[in-house]
Amino acid sequence: MKVLLEVRNLRKYFPVKKKTFRESRQYVHALEDISFDLREGETLGVVGESGSGKSTLGRVILRLETPTDGTITYDGNDVTSLSGKDLRAFRECFQMVFQDPYSSLNPRLTVGNAIAEPMRIHGKVRSHNEAKSAVSEMLLRVGLQPEMANLYPHSFSGGQRQRIGIARALSLGPKVLICDEAVSALDVSVQSQVLNLFNRLKRELNLTYIFIAHDLSVVRYISDRIMVMYLGQIMELAPKEQLFETMYHPYTESLISASPEPSTKTRKGRIILKGEVPSSLNPPKGCRFHTRCFKEMPICSETEPELREVAPGHFVRCHLCAEKGRG
Ligand code: SF4
Numbered sequence: 001m002k003v004l005l006e007v008r009n010l011r012k013y014f015p016v017k018k019k020t021f022r023e024s025r026q027y028v029h030a031l032e033d034i035s036f037d038l039r040e041g042e043t044l045g046v047v048g049e050s051g052s053g054k055s056t057l058g059r060v061i062l063r064l065e066t067p068t069d070g071t072i073t074y075d076g077n078d079v080t081s082l083s084g085k086d087l088r089a090f091r092e093c094f095q096m097v098f099q100d101p102y103s104s105l106n107p108r109l110t111v112g113n114a115i116a117e118p119m120r121i122h123g124k125v126r127s128h129n130e131a132k133s134a135v136s137e138m139l140l141r142v143g144l145q146p147e148m149a150n151l152y153p154h155s156f157s158g159g160q161r162q163r164i165g166i167a168r169a170l171s172l173g174p175k176v177l178i179c180d181e182a183v184s185a186l187d188v189s190v191q192s193q194v195l196n197l198f199n200r201l202k203r204e205l206n207l208t209y210i211f212i213a214h215d216l217s218v219v220r221y222i223s224d225r226i227m228v229m230y231l232g233q234i235m236e237l238a239p240k241e242q243l244f245e246t247m248y249h250p251y252t253e254s255l256i257s258a259s260p261e262p263s264t265k266t267r268k269g270r271i272i273l274k275g276e277v278p279s280s281l282n283p284p285k286g287c288r289f290h291t292r293c294f295k296e297m298p299i300c301s302e303t304e305p306e307l308r309e310v311a312p313g314h315f316v317r318c319h320l321c322a323e324k325g326r327g
Contacts, residue, residue: 003262004208005061010070012053012060012232016281029280030056032232034070035307037081038176043202043209045223046242047216047255051277053232054212059179061210062094063087090105092202095169099181104165105153112149115139116200117170126319137270138167143197143205159190163197170201183218195222216259220244225313227275228252229292231280233287234307238314250295287319295320 011034013027019211024157027227029054038044046054059065061072063079072079074090082090086136098104105114115138116131120126125131136146140162162182169177179198199222201207213219219226225245228251230238237247254271273292278284290300299319307317 001041003037004040005038006073007037007061008071008073009325010057010060010072011068012056012065013068018070018154021157021283026281029232031060032283033307034232034234034235036227036234037211038208040175040208041202041206042224043211043222045219045226046212046229047214047219047226047279048229049214049223051231052229053280054214054229055180057231058096058180058210058212060302062178063090064096079108085218088122092175095172095174097165097169097177097179097182097210098238099184099252105161105168105276110150110152111139111156111164114153114164115149120260122170136173137165139230140171141201157190158186159194161326162186166201168198168301175208176208176210178212178326180212181214182211184213184215191218192221193278197204198222201294216255217261219260220261231277231283233288233317234315235289235318236313236314236316237307242311242314246311246314248310248321249289249318250293250320251289254294281303287317 008231010031012031016028018025034057046057048054051303054298056065057324063082067080070080079084079090089106102130109117112135114133115135116125118129119134125134135149138232139146139148144160153164156164183194186194186315195218198209202209210217211222220240221287223240225237225239227234228249236247236252243252243254249255254273257269257271271294275292278291284301286301286303287293287305290296292302297319303319305317305319308321310321312317
């Protein structure tokens with residue numbers, strides 16, 4: 001599969017406001033040394049607890065946040081240095097679907113105007129009639145009726161509002177959708193309808209997805225490959241089946257053991273992690289997971305493990321895999 005986006009050594013630190021003049025500047029280490037490829041036509045699931053950096057990753061890729069360091073290459077260009085019309089052109093190709101479409105939809109705009117707005121801004125429609133027919137097409141695509149274009153967001157259910165958010169994201173004809181907790185706010189039955197919609201749209205429009213969620217069963221359902229994040233770093237990245245059958249990282253093991261469909265490896269029972277996720281203001285030295293790991297070794301609190309390819313396409317950041325990675 002062709003590589004669509006190449007992310008290398010990406011870092012994002014957010015400065016924290018100083019309380020006193022003498023205090024030294026502190027930073028939230030939201031992303032640390034993130035490298036991966038996004039392949040055309042795949043769904044890459046990104047899973048992790050809150051504070052893992054998964055949403056920041058989506059926002060940095062979309063250039064809603066500027067990275068502190070690293071490169072993001074799309075179509076031969078480093079996205080991190082784009083500006084003006086090049087950045088606008090990039091944003092036509094990459095769009096975001098948010099968790100709560102209600103807060104991203106202007107309550108004073110009809111749904112038709114909300115969907116047409118990006119097309120008008122980017123000069124994709126020139127007349128009222130062109131906008132109207134494009135909006136009708138978008139609404140039908142996401143399983144809504146064209147007449148609904150005249151209604152306001154408050155008239156819709158959560159699932160319908162998410163469909164409107166998807167229609168708006170699709171209005172510029174993107175290649176990639178970054179879905180950030182896009183079904184988390186929905187009831188389970190509505191969740192599966194929206195996930196099926198994402199799958200249908202992917203087939204019909206040849207889309208590529210980065211699907212960010214804290215719920216592993218959602219990510220498992222929709223993804224081709226899964227990236228597991230913890231405290232701003234990739235802990236494991238592998239094709240879905242491979243991850244569920246031969247996960248190497250203790251954190252992945254704990255996540256899978258807690259999911260409704262554990263794998264053969266984790267069927268012995270749920271692994272309860274000790275403690276809380278440490279603060280990303282001051283991440284632990286060595287392996288970031290060592291304060292909670294049930295397989296910790298002396299080296300783990302001293303030396304940071306690298307992300308190694310332990311089998312074709314299967315990457316792990318753990319000292320337990322050091323020997324496998326060398327082969
Ligand atoms: Fe656990 Fe050590 Fe592996 Fe980190 S490097 S996940 S602490 S075994």
